[in-house]
Amino acid sequence: MAETTLKRTPLYDRHVALGARMMGFGGFEMPVQYTSIIDEHLAVRRAAGLFDVSHMGEIFVRGPRAFDFVQHLITNDAARLYDGRALYTVMCTPEGGVVDDLLVYRFDAETYLLVVNAANIEKDFAWMQANNPMGAHLENRSDEIALLALQGPAAFEIARHFVPDLAPNNPRYYHFRVMEPGTFLDCRWAVLSHTGYTGEPGLEIYCHADEAVRVWDALLEVGQAHGLKPAGLGARDTLRLEAGYCLYGHELDESTNPLEAGLSWVVKFDKGDFIGREALLRVRENGPARRLIGLILEERGIPRAGYPITDEGGTSIGKVTSGTLSPVLQQGIALGYVPNRPDYTEPGRRLGVQIRSQILPARVHKPPFVELHRK
Structure with a gap:
C-alpha cells in the first residue's frame, strides 16, 4: 500500500529551524512542540503563544443564494450574522450526526467563509457540494490561505505594534476585521479575527500562504519582549481541554449529535429548516x-x-x-x-x-x- 504523503504548511521550514518535533496530523506534517508542551501551554495562559494552524480548511461561499445555502447547511442561525461577525456551529447529517464543527464568517451579504477541520476538508467540501440545491458558488481556498493563532493575555498588546487600535473589544469577541491591502505587515489580504481555541483572548490571522512567513517572523520578533513563544499542537490540545472545548474525532463525529455533546446552544430550531433538524428535534423531545x-x-x-x-x-x-x-x-x-x-x-x-x-x-x-x- 502506498504511503500517504503529508502536506506541509508554508511555515514548515520555520518550525524545523526552531527545533520543533514534527508529526502527522490531519494529513499535514505539524509541530507538536518546540520546547515542552507544559512550557508552551503556560506561556499562553500567562503571556502569549503563536500557533501555526494553516492546516485548517477555508471554503468560501458566494453569490445571491450564499445565505440560503449556509442557513440550510448549519445548525446555528446565520441570520444573526452581519458584516464582520463570525459564529461557531456544526453541520449535521439528516440523522443528526456531526459532519464537522466549524466557524462561519460573513464578509458581506453574498460572501461567507467556512473554516473547517484539517482532516475533514475534502469530506466537508464534498458534503457541501452534495447539499447545495440553491446553487451557491463554493470555492475551496485551503491551499492558498495560511492561518496563525496569536493567543494569550498579551496577544492584543503584541498585535497593537502593527495595528494600533486593536483591543479585546475592537474587534469584539467573534468579530473580525478585513485589513486594507498593505495595512497589516504589507499583506495583500489579511483578516484579523477575535476567535481562538484556547480560552484566552487572542486573534486568528488569515493571510495568503506566501505571506505567512513574514507575519510569523514579525509577530515572534515583537512578541519576544512580551513573553510570546511559538506553540505546537500539543499545547493547543491541552489548552482546549482545560477550556472544555470539543475536538472533532474525539467528542464529535457522525455518531454523536450536538445535543449530547453539550452544544445545544448552537442548534437554533426556531430559524427554520436545516439538515438534521427533524432528527435533532426527536433527540430534544426524548432527551439525549x-x-x-x-x-x-x-x-x-x-x-x-x-x-x-x-x-x-x-x-x-x-x-x-x-x-x-x-x-x-x-x-x-x-x-x-x-x-x-x-x-x-x-x-x-x-x-x-x-x-x-x-x-x-x-x-x-x-x-x-x-x-x-x-x-
Whole structure:
C-alpha cells in the first residue's frame, strides 16, 4: 500500500529551524512542540503563544443564494450574522450526526467563509457540494490561505505594534476585521479575527500562504519582549481541554449529535429548516441518551481517550474521549460520555476512571476546568 504523503504548511521550514518535533496530523506534517508542551501551554495562559494552524480548511461561499445555502447547511442561525461577525456551529447529517464543527464568517451579504477541520476538508467540501440545491458558488481556498493563532493575555498588546487600535473589544469577541491591502505587515489580504481555541483572548490571522512567513517572523520578533513563544499542537490540545472545548474525532463525529455533546446552544430550531433538524428535534423531545461530562481526577494519574469511566461501584458506564494532566491544576482532567442520568452528570458527583488495572476516583466538573482570561 502506498504511503500517504503529508502536506506541509508554508511555515514548515520555520518550525524545523526552531527545533520543533514534527508529526502527522490531519494529513499535514505539524509541530507538536518546540520546547515542552507544559512550557508552551503556560506561556499562553500567562503571556502569549503563536500557533501555526494553516492546516485548517477555508471554503468560501458566494453569490445571491450564499445565505440560503449556509442557513440550510448549519445548525446555528446565520441570520444573526452581519458584516464582520463570525459564529461557531456544526453541520449535521439528516440523522443528526456531526459532519464537522466549524466557524462561519460573513464578509458581506453574498460572501461567507467556512473554516473547517484539517482532516475533514475534502469530506466537508464534498458534503457541501452534495447539499447545495440553491446553487451557491463554493470555492475551496485551503491551499492558498495560511492561518496563525496569536493567543494569550498579551496577544492584543503584541498585535497593537502593527495595528494600533486593536483591543479585546475592537474587534469584539467573534468579530473580525478585513485589513486594507498593505495595512497589516504589507499583506495583500489579511483578516484579523477575535476567535481562538484556547480560552484566552487572542486573534486568528488569515493571510495568503506566501505571506505567512513574514507575519510569523514579525509577530515572534515583537512578541519576544512580551513573553510570546511559538506553540505546537500539543499545547493547543491541552489548552482546549482545560477550556472544555470539543475536538472533532474525539467528542464529535457522525455518531454523536450536538445535543449530547453539550452544544445545544448552537442548534437554533426556531430559524427554520436545516439538515438534521427533524432528527435533532426527536433527540430534544426524548432527551439525549448520553451526555458529555467533564471529570477531575482526585488522585495522581493521567486519563486518556478510550479509558473506561466507571460508577462509584467500579462498573463501566462510559469512555473518556479526551484526557490529559492539566498543566495549571496539576491534576488529571477528562471529557467523556456517560448515560444521561443526574447521578452521573451532576457537578460534584463521584465517578471513576480506569487507568490500566486501577480505578481512580474522579468528580464530575462542568468545564472550563480552569479560570480563563477570555470573558
